[in-house]
Amino acid sequence: MTGGVGFISWRAQISATGSLVQRIARDKSAAMAVNRPAFQKTSHAHLAILLSCRKRGAPMYRLSDSLPYRLNRLGTRLGLLFIQRIADFGLTLPMYQAMVSLAERPDQRLNDLAATTSMSLPTASRMIGTLVERNLVSRERDPDHERAVRINLTAEGQQIAQNLLQRAEHYAEVASSLLDPAEVEQLKTWLDRIYTSLDILEGELRTSKRNIA
Structure with a gap:
């Protein structure tokens, strides 16, 4: 039963993460369609939400519970x-x-x-x-x-x-064996959106380098 509970918890976290990523990706696309300042404002708005959660006593960042850590561990x-x-x-x-x-x-x-x-x-x-x-x-x-x-x-x-x-296909089948086909496709979509959201970090790094120069 422990394994089942852990799996359910993992799926719940993925679902919550997907909702957040969908919202960020939607806001990002809408903002960038208008202009870059709006896009930057959107990024700052999400940062403000995170800081607000911390002030209200929400859990602070933990490496072992962070999405980047779990994605990197899996990969x-x-x-x-x-x-x-x-x-x-x-x-x-x-x-x-x-x-x-x-x-x-x-x-x-x-x-x-x-x-x-x-x-x-x-x-x-x-x-x-x-x-x-x-x-x-x-x-x-x-x-x-x-x-x-x-x-x-x-x-x-x-x-x-x-x-x-043939070997890669076997690995893919095993890695996704606890998910049904619809969940696998949904997970692929979320991972693509997470990958796209990293454009924000690249933009921040470019801006930081220009400021230093």
């Missing part, structure tokens, strides 16, 4: 487990992501793969160079764009990618 654990599965191929997690992305959509450019793997262009370029040396991907000039390079899987790379996809 780290799942990533470490999957790395052990792909170790037989001598691949890193970004290499796997790049190869599977190419299997899903061939003829990609370096900046596309850099975005997929959350890498800088120089780091992604070195990674692709390693995959080329191992004959897992190929690079060739795009005939329509003289300075662009198209990246694709080789026959060997395609075979490995299909094997990796």
Whole structure:
């Protein structure tokens, strides 16, 4: 019964988080459609609400109960487990992501793969160079764009990618086994919205750097 109660509590937290994210995302979209000052005002309004809750005696921030901590813990654990599965191929997690992305959509450019793997262009370029040396991907000039390079899987790379996809599918099934299909899709939507909301933090960092300069 303890496990059941814990699971129900976890789902309740996800539901509450989703409501908050939906509200923030809705406010953000509406504000940015008007102008940037309005968007900044909206961000400050949400911050004021949080501070107000603290003044009324609401619980202070706790690392173990924070959403970023739990998301990072989940991603780290799942990533470490999957790395052990792909170790037989001598691949890193970004290499796997790049190869599977190419299997899903061939003829990609370096900046596309850099975005997929959350890498800088120089780091992604070195990674692709390693995959080329191992004959897992190929690079060739795009005939329509003289300075662009198209990246694709080789026959060997395609075979490995299909094997990796089967392993990834098993991991995805296990990770979502306590959720029904509708909940999985809803969770994906919430995670996308959380990812989008991080634009606020990037904007704050850019503003801070300009002020320092």
